[in-house]
Structure formats: structure tokens, C-alpha cells
Amino acid sequence: MQTLGEAARAVLLTADPHDKRRAARGLARAWRRGQLEHRCDTPMPDQPAWPAEPELLAPNRMPKRGKGGSERGRIALLHALAHIEFVAIDLAVDLVGRFGGEFPRAFVDDWIGVAADEAMHFALLDRRLRQLGSHYGALPAHAELWEAAEATADDALARLAIVPMVLEARGLDVTPATVERFQAAGDEASAKILSRIYKDEIRHVSVGTLWFRQKCDEMGFNAVETWHALVKSRFRGSLKPPFNDSARHDAGLTQEFYAVIAS
Structure with missing residues (x-):
């Protein structure tokens, strides 16, 4: 198999x-x-x-x-x-x-x-x-x-902290305004696609946050403090408002994570 x-x-x-x-x-x-078979001992390529x-x-x-x-x-x-x-x-x-x-x-x-x-x-x-x-x-x-994947290739917690909880969460912040721009231009077909993607991305951020919290609990780490440390050490950019607090909250990514270290 x-x-x-x-x-x-x-x-x-x-x-x-x-x-x-x-x-x-x-x-x-x-x-x-x-x-x-649930086995992951095959090396993944550095670059797809x-x-x-x-x-x-x-x-x-x-x-x-x-x-x-x-x-x-x-x-x-x-x-x-x-x-x-x-x-x-x-x-x-x-x-x-x-x-x-x-x-x-x-x-x-x-x-x-x-x-x-x-x-x-x-x-x-x-x-x-x-x-x-x-x-x-x-x-x-x-x-x-792909730089986020390269920067977190050695650590599952770091990968979860950066990819879903930073990069995908940023999509939650910017997509509603993008949908409105397409609607204002009369492009309802594109707006509907982006609205569908937006709903899925809330779930993706939720999945990332859930497993990050669970892994932290398993290792005896404080989830919020660990996330702060990983974002500061593994993410090259900065967290910039405005934030879509409602969508982030729906995904379990509450303000205690990002508000303190936002630029």
C-alpha cells in the first residue's frame, strides 16, 4: 500500500x-x-x-x-x-x-x-x-x-502558526473589501467565487488554530505566548491592521493572539 x-x-x-x-x-x-497508509517517512522536496x-x-x-x-x-x-x-x-x-x-x-x-x-x-x-x-x-x-514553508520546514507548530494563522488569516481581513470592489464593477461572477473562497478560508484558519492549540496543550505550552514567539521568530513580515475581528473570532483566532503584537 x-x-x-x-x-x-x-x-x-x-x-x-x-x-x-x-x-x-x-x-x-x-x-x-x-x-x-498513515505513514509520513518520505522526505518532502524543499521546493515543489x-x-x-x-x-x-x-x-x-x-x-x-x-x-x-x-x-x-x-x-x-x-x-x-x-x-x-x-x-x-x-x-x-x-x-x-x-x-x-x-x-x-x-x-x-x-x-x-x-x-x-x-x-x-x-x-x-x-x-x-x-x-x-x-x-x-x-x-x-x-x-x-513559499518562503513561509521554507522558514517552518522543521517545526509543525511553527508551520501552523504562520501559514493558517497569519497568511490565511490575512485573507479574511482583505477579501470582503475585494468582493465589494468586484460588485461595484458589476462583476458578480467573480464576487461570488471570492465569497465562496472566503467562507472556506474561515474554516481553514479554524482548523489551523484548533490543531495549534491542541499541539500546544499536548506539549504543555501556553498557546498565545507560543504563537507570539513563533510569529516574531519565523515570520518576516508584520501583522498590520485593520483586522476582520468577526471572521477571525469565528475561526477561533481571538484578539489575544494578534492584537498585542500587531504593528
């Missing part, structure tokens, strides 16, 4: 975006059907396989997108979001393959589900780009998303 680690590594080493999307959903099906396009640039070299009012601006914003969702597939799969053996099956259930969600989100955004005459890879994307 193939192991969970072997299957996760295969997804990470799939470069074509649509093949990766299908592979992630296939991983989820195989796990649900009991076709994978990605396609030649989009061209990856440093954030300060990225073209300005504007506010999304024009069709060109909306395409650029949708492309940026598609890239985030594409990399998020690898972030979720790497979390499972790298750390899944340290946790019970329920952890794998949750994060395999997140990976499948991210694959679906990517498919929705790429399809919308094609409806607008573009596609994923047509524009450059920034190259820093």
Missing part, C-alpha cells in the same frame, strides 16, 4: 497546475477510501515543482494592479489570487506529508480537506480568468509565498 508521505510527495512534484489540482483531489479521495509560467518576481518588481475597477485590473487581481490558491495546494499537501505522522488521523482528514479546497479554488479562479480572456500563467506572480 502506498503511504501518505509518498502520495503527498507525488503531488508536490507535479508541475502542471491542472495536473497538480487533479492530483491533490486524487490524494484526498485515496485517503478517504483508506487506500493510503511549478510550471515555467507564471514568471515569478520579487514583490517590489510586481506591476501595479490598481483597484480592480477596470477589466484589466480585475484580471490582474484574479490572477494574483489564483497564484495564491495554486501555492496553497502545495502548502497544505506539504503540511500533511511533512508533519502528518506527528498527529492523529483527524489532523490528516482536516488538512487533506484543505488541500482539496485549495485545488477547487484554483480551478474556479482559472476558469473565471479564461472566461475573461486570460488564464493562469498569463501574468507574473510574486515569489515569496
Whole structure:
């Protein structure tokens, strides 16, 4: 029987975006059907396989997108979001393959589900780009998303602290305003996609926060103090308001975590 680690590594080493999307959903099906052994002793790659396009640039070299009012601006914003969702597939799969053996099956259930969600989100955004005459890879994307995985490759707690509880939580802060911009431009199709993604991301942050708290309890750590220490030592950016306190609270990420160390 193939192991969970072997299957996760295969997804990470799939470069074509649509093949990766299908592979992630296939991983989820195989796990649900009991076709994978819960063993994660296969090394995960330092860097996933990605396609030649989009061209990856440093954030300060990225073209300005504007506010999304024009069709060109909306395409650029949708492309940026598609890239985030594409990399998020690898972030979720790497979390499972790298750390899944340290946790019970329920952890794998949750994060395999997140990976499948991210694959679906990517498919929705790429399809919308094609409806607008573009596609994923047509524009450059920034190259820093995987840095969070590299900075936390040695520590499951650090990975949970940074990826769902910082990066995905930031999506909760900015997505409602993005939805409103698409609605103001009359692009209800894109707004509906982002609204669907937003609801799923609340659950993803919730899953991250839940397992972070559980791991801290297991190790006898104070969850809030541990999160503060990990964010300060493992996250290169800063936590900037405004925060979507309501959505964060729904996800279990209460103000005691982020309010104290926000810049």
C-alpha cells in the first residue's frame, strides 16, 4: 500500500497546475477510501515543482494592479489570487506529508480537506480568468509565498502558526473589501467565487488554530505566548491592521493572539 508521505510527495512534484489540482483531489479521495497508509517517512522536496509560467518576481518588481475597477485590473487581481490558491495546494499537501505522522488521523482528514479546497479554488479562479480572456500563467506572480514553508520546514507548530494563522488569516481581513470592489464593477461572477473562497478560508484558519492549540496543550505550552514567539521568530513580515475581528473570532483566532503584537 502506498503511504501518505509518498502520495503527498507525488503531488508536490507535479508541475502542471491542472495536473497538480487533479492530483491533490486524487490524494484526498485515496485517503478517504483508506487506500493510503498513515505513514509520513518520505522526505518532502524543499521546493515543489511549478510550471515555467507564471514568471515569478520579487514583490517590489510586481506591476501595479490598481483597484480592480477596470477589466484589466480585475484580471490582474484574479490572477494574483489564483497564484495564491495554486501555492496553497502545495502548502497544505506539504503540511500533511511533512508533519502528518506527528498527529492523529483527524489532523490528516482536516488538512487533506484543505488541500482539496485549495485545488477547487484554483480551478474556479482559472476558469473565471479564461472566461475573461486570460488564464493562469498569463501574468507574473510574486515569489515569496513559499518562503513561509521554507522558514517552518522543521517545526509543525511553527508551520501552523504562520501559514493558517497569519497568511490565511490575512485573507479574511482583505477579501470582503475585494468582493465589494468586484460588485461595484458589476462583476458578480467573480464576487461570488471570492465569497465562496472566503467562507472556506474561515474554516481553514479554524482548523489551523484548533490543531495549534491542541499541539500546544499536548506539549504543555501556553498557546498565545507560543504563537507570539513563533510569529516574531519565523515570520518576516508584520501583522498590520485593520483586522476582520468577526471572521477571525469565528475561526477561533481571538484578539489575544494578534492584537498585542500587531504593528
